[in-house]
Amino acid sequence: MALFKQLDEQVERLLALFKKEDNWLIIINADPDALGSAMALRRIMARKVGNIGIAQINEIKRPDNLSMIRYLRIPTHKLIPNLAAQYDKFAMVDSQPHHNPEFAPFKFSVVIDHHPLLKENPVEADFVDIRPKYGAVSTMMTEYLYNMDIRPAKLLATALMYGIRCDTKTFEREFIDADMAAFKYLSKFADSKLMNRISRSEFHLDWMRYFSRAFYNLRRIGHGLYAHCGKVANPDILVIVADFFTRVHNVPWVVVSGTADDRLVVILRGDGLRRDMGKMAQSLMNGLGSAGGHKQAARAEVDVADLDGEDPEIFMLKRLGQGKATIRRI
Structure with missing residues (x-):
């Protein structure tokens, strides 16, 4: 063979x-x-x-x-x-x-x-x-x-x-x-x-403040987690934060967002069992910007200007809360 x-x-x-x-x-x-x-x-x-x-x-x-x-x-x-x-x-x-x-x-x-x-x-x-x-x-x-x-x-x-x-x-x-x-x-x-x-070269020391923001803003939405990191120096930081939260017990999906270069960047991670992250990304954006990925990992981006003045975090909370999902701070 x-x-x-x-x-x-x-x-x-x-x-x-x-x-x-x-x-x-x-x-x-x-x-x-x-x-x-x-x-x-x-x-x-x-x-x-x-x-x-x-x-x-x-x-x-x-x-x-x-x-x-x-x-x-x-x-x-x-x-x-x-x-x-x-x-x-x-x-x-x-x-x-x-x-x-x-x-x-x-x-x-x-x-x-x-x-x-x-x-x-x-x-x-x-x-x-x-x-x-x-x-x-x-x-x-x-x-x-x-x-x-x-x-x-x-x-x-x-x-x-x-x-x-x-x-x-x-x-x-x-x-x-x-x-x-x-x-x-x-x-x-x-x-x-x-x-x-x-x-072993995964983190910059000054990235720790983004973890702090994520923990402070962490919310439970239905069965998943959402955190907004605000303005970040580089969108890759959001990937690292999202991957970290996938280790939380009994959390099937995670969404982490932030803004960089006047764009809202959204990172999605899932266990591949309950929800398709690629489809979820497209659903969240609903035609705005670009969105897509795999069943377990996806990404979406949209210009902040296209949010019609709405705060990026509020925009995401509204999109994630569609279908009357329960939203509460951790």
Whole structure:
């Protein structure tokens, strides 16, 4: 029995796109899975195209992401017009073009992702590989490397392994056999000491005040929890706070919100049993801004200006309280 599924047809179609005269930019919304996947795609493109770059649309401030970039030597840069102008072909991993308005100016030739497909937002590209059942795109990229007989070097293997670990939350979230197989396969080549060093760099000391705000504003809504953190330096802080609250006993879902760069950002986490967080995010926004994700993890964003002057926390409480759910402070 083969270790991974055969991708002969996909590999042939993907490699056919790479020409020596083309310059490719891999655009991501940077997190560990996206960073590892971008490194893998860059390795696949190596010596097949003229030039390869990696650019992220978001400002990277999470300590573990910064450590990952530093220790694994990931050459990513903030996406700006002058950088994009140097490239004529664009690829995307761990996202779909409709996920963020900053993707809109680009015509993507390659899209590889594991987020759910939406009928109202079909993905158009020369090469599209979207597998919602996979726990991580890093797993998909490991399969491509294996099918191309490319043995991942230490830093690449560590990046992919860490991407799988983060997106599956060390296999606490939904995953399939391929995720486990990829994690085991990569462990033969990865550096466990580097991985531990990265994973232990989760918090900035000055982020503790956001936890304090979250505890102060914590509310029980029905069976779930909601906390508003106010204005935050970076939306990644909300992810960390939300993940922390998922550890509370007998709480099936958590919503944490805050504002950053004049946008309301909402992070949703669930146990995957009672409510679908992706659907919940879309329901909360009801057409405002962008919303979506998986059954256990989702995100929504909307410009504060689109709230018609309403306080972001009050806006969220009203949306979460629809259906006469009981709301009380903890």
